[in-house]
Amino acid sequence: MDAREAALRRAHEHALRWLASLPDRRIPARASVDETVRALGAELPDAPSEPADVVDLLATACEPGLTAFPSGRFYGFVVGGTEPAALAADWLVSAWDQNCVMRAASPACTAAEEIAGAWLLDLLGLPPGSAVGFTTGATMANFTCLAAARDTVLRRAHWDVARDGLAGGPAVRVLVGADRHMAVDLALRYLGLGAPEVVESDSQGRIRPPALRRALDRADTRRPTLVVLQAGDIHTGAFDPFPETVQAAREAEAWVHVDGAFGLWAAASPRHAHLTQGCSAADSWATDAHKTLNVPYDCGLALVRDPSALRAAMGLRGDYLIQHERGDPVDKVPELSRRGRAFPVWAALRSFGRSGVADLVDRLCRHARAFADGVAGIDGARVLNDVVFTQVCADFGDDARTERVLARVLEDGTAWISGSTWRGRRVIRISVSNWSTTDTDVARALDAIRRAADATAR
Known part of the structure; x- marks a missing residue:
């Protein structure tokens, strides 16, 4: 039980540290697969290891290779974060x-x-x-x-x-x-x-x-x-x-x-x-x-x-x-x-309650509309869909510039936005799914998109 408790305590500490980093950390991972393999160690040890030490190694080796999916500034794919009671x-x-x-x-x-x-x-x-x-x-x-x-x-x-x-x-x-x-x-x-x-x-x-x-x-x-x-x-x-x-x-x-x-x-x-x-x-x-x-x-x-x-x-x-x-x-x-x-x-469900689930859905939709309004105000950008729920699709005039904008946004690291092909054209696709996304998160992401658009306009 001592080894189990020590491992769990160590995991708890690392988990809290990870969650505390989300408001300010870059969204893309900093380390590659190969770098993470080297940090974890590719050779299976001959001797046993203390469980707490294994947890430490896992957390410290993997943290640079993690994408901040749970962040309120992750808008790629359609994935939510993790509500506290559910976590x-x-x-x-x-x-x-x-x-x-x-x-x-x-x-x-x-x-x-x-x-x-x-x-x-x-x-x-x-x-x-x-x-x-x-x-x-x-x-x-x-x-x-x-x-x-x-x-x-x-x-x-x-x-x-x-x-x-x-x-x-x-x-x-x-x-x-x-x-x-x-x-x-x-x-x-x-x-x-x-x-x-x-x-x-x-x-x-x-x-x-x-x-x-x-x-x-x-x-x-x-x-x-x-x-x-x-x-x-x-x-x-x-x-x-x-x-x-x-x-x-x-x-x-x-x-x-x-x-x-x-x-x-x-x-x-x-x-x-x-x-x-x-x-x-x-x-x-x-x-x-x-x-x-x-x-x-x-x-x-x-x-x-x-x-x-x-x-x-x-x-x-x-x-x-x-x-x-x-x-x-x-x-x-x-x-x-x-x-x-x-x-x-x-x-x-118990944590949100009926009204909380409704508020969550409404909030995600409101953020999506804010994204649509913000992107529409960027020179050369076009919102391509009727924003009725949580998805926003946009382009920047032609496929090549749209790709450059997307690459700049990911390089910037403030937010993660997915690229896709829709109706024969390259688009950026913003999916608002995270319970923790705030108005400030949306504003920061829009600023990153504007910077990327300005940089690619020259």
């Missing part, structure tokens, strides 16, 4: 060391999942009683939901994929918008469904309802069909028009899945819930808790209206498992071994 809860998860797959083996895990799951359904305006599975992230949440969808539509076509596999069965048709996230295609590939059929999207990445209807009308009505919609386009933040698209899919007897990795949380805000109007009529939804909710990695959420569909796709039986008649967490996700992801989610 502390995640430390307890590691200390408790529970395998959260069986109700009987770890009652606390199941209790946290049931409470957090019910709270999530309430906040997101989804049907009460839907199944909630805690996955690694949105990719596996999409996989999990689409597995339930695949098996269900094949079952309706009198094909048992669990027993007979996919070979020889009816081909499943999957319709997606042209601007869906690549994680959807990846999940479909994992599921053996191949490339989806692409439906036209509008200038903001929203699937066009008439185009979807035409695609559905072309389908053999006997062919099993999935329709994948999105809540929050990765570039624009736009939301598919759910009332029209879900209705069209319903008329075609298709399963409707919504990829809402970060955007599904709009439903938790009275001010932004209109963006998800009609979304609750779908059959399944995928989102990330480590994005907009700001819990630690890894934590995705697979939500399925019909719990029996999810259980049929994910459930398993084993003679050595202690399985409960009321069902177990193992029936909802792919992993047989996993950590207690629901504990940090419960902690974040």
Whole structure:
């Protein structure tokens, strides 16, 4: 116990030092992979080491190679920080060391999942009683939901994929918008469904309802069909028009899945819930808790209206498992071994409360609009999307200058902004996802963008 306590104390000290550095540190890492390998030591020692010394080495060797993802000035990709209660809860998860797959083996895990799951359904305006599975992230949440969808539509076509596999069965048709996230295609590939059929999207990445209807009308009505919609386009933040698209899919007897990795949380805000109007009529939804909710990695959420569909796709039986008649967490996700992801989610929701989650969403959106206004005022810059949620896309006249601006911003180190290609042009993409981002953080980042733009204008 002395060695364990010493190691934990040392880790606590290093963690506090790291967190205290975030307000002022450069966002990009200072050390390369090779430099970090040399600092860690590539050779496995012959003799044991004291745990506290190992922690010291790990922290000091890795710190220069860390990117300040948790900083309020990180706007790359779509990643949140870690809300304090969720961070502390995640430390307890590691200390408790529970395998959260069986109700009987770890009652606390199941209790946290049931409470957090019910709270999530309430906040997101989804049907009460839907199944909630805690996955690694949105990719596996999409996989999990689409597995339930695949098996269900094949079952309706009198094909048992669990027993007979996919070979020889009816081909499943999957319709997606042209601007869906690549994680959807990846999940479909994992599921053996191949490339989806692409439906036209509008200038903001929203699937066009008439185009979807035409695609559905072309389908053999006997062919099993999935329709994948999105809540929050990765570039624009736009939301598919759910009332029209879900209705069209319903008329075609298709399963409707919504990829809402970060955007599904709009439903938790009275001010932004209109963006998800009609979304609750779908059959399944995928989102990330480590994005907009700001819990630690890894934590995705697979939500399925019909719990029996999810259980049929994910459930398993084993003679050595202690399985409960009321069902177990193992029936909802792919992993047989996993950590207690629901504990940090419960902690974040309990800490924020209903109004706090709404305030968080509203604050992120307000910062995104401030970014859009600030960038629009920079000479030569253009904001390219309608800023309806937390994403801002801009360019600086041509691809070459946009790339130079982005490189200058990253070299400056004040903020991290991602580059991307959207609608055939290079863009900078600002994703506001961190609970700790302040007005000052936004102002500092905008100053860095202005400096970069000025430097590249000469």
